[in-house]
């Protein structure tokens with residue numbers, strides 16, 4: 001069976017990008033080990049701080065962020081990082097060639113109930129002669145050279161694209177390596193499963209209300225089929241399900257909190273997941289445009305997200 005280094009060696013992945021991916025995924029293994037310790041290591045619960053977005057940080061948000069930051073800083077190929085848990089981009093090595101944006105722990109509200117969480121990452125090639133500044137990294141998602149996530153579930157899995165399809169790897173604790181278990185993932189064009197946080201219904205636009213109402217009516221409405229609903233409360237878990245068996249995921253615009261008109265963050269949640277979905281034959285849009293075409297205006301920018309089965313995303317956007 002092939003492992004991650006075999007797959008990277010047989011692809012045209014540049015050596016320095018391989019180094020960045022190796023450091024990122026090895027650190028995720030260490031995060032996975034820490035998560036397994038849970039309460040035994042005293043790492044659950046709140047950190048007592050807020051991040052720049054006004055969200056209370058869990059201890060594990062801070063621990064996983066520090067682990068990734070320290071490891072990536074020690075990698076000479078890394079020029080700068082951006083993280084959900086860092087107020088600003090953090091310049092690393094001026095000679096480095098890669099910029100990594102990450103959500104160190106996605107789905108942190110799941111930590112305390114021992115449910116699925118993950119690490120999401122997005123990588124760009126970017127060089128310069130002086131220390132990196134934020135403006136250097138406001139690059140549209142279509143320029144990503146690699147994107148992926150590590151899911152900490154019953155097994156630890158890496159899902160990765162370097163622009164030639166999507167592969168899934170399962171962590172083998174006996175050998176301490178990621179083994180290729182699902183090659184060239186494809187998301188079916190049609191689906192009967194959707195994911196949305198229904199408790200926000202009254203805050204959605206009229207078009208999203210109408211679309212979801214038709215899904216709920218199922219065979220009794222215009223869709224002629226019944227739909228099932230799932231919500232992991234961690235984007236990484238919902239996207240993983242869609243890559244495994246299809247579906248559509250929505251975190252639409254809402255007017256619940258005028259400061260957050262779309263909950264998910266473009267640079268380290270929407271863009272990497274959009275690249276994975278497109279590489280697997282699916283689609284990823286806001287209400288009005290392809291996510292990968294968005295010109296970012298800030299590192300922590302939020303966007304509405306509709307992603308998954310190609311025909312179902314089109315159907316949603318037609319409302």
Ligand SMILES: O=P(O)(O)OC[C@H]1O[C@](O)(COP(=O)(O)O)[C@@H](O)[C@@H]1O
Nearest residue numbers: 105106107108109197233234235236
């Ligand atoms: O509170 P809700 O509406 O269920 O939100 C769930 C969403 O929030 C997120 O957990 C945000 O991620 P973080 O845990 O990294 O802040 C997404 O992963 C998920 O889809």
Ligand SMILES: [Mg+2]
Nearest residue numbers: 103105106107
């Ligand atoms: Mg997140």
Ligand SMILES: [Mg+2]
Nearest residue numbers: 084103105106
């Ligand atoms: Mg997070």
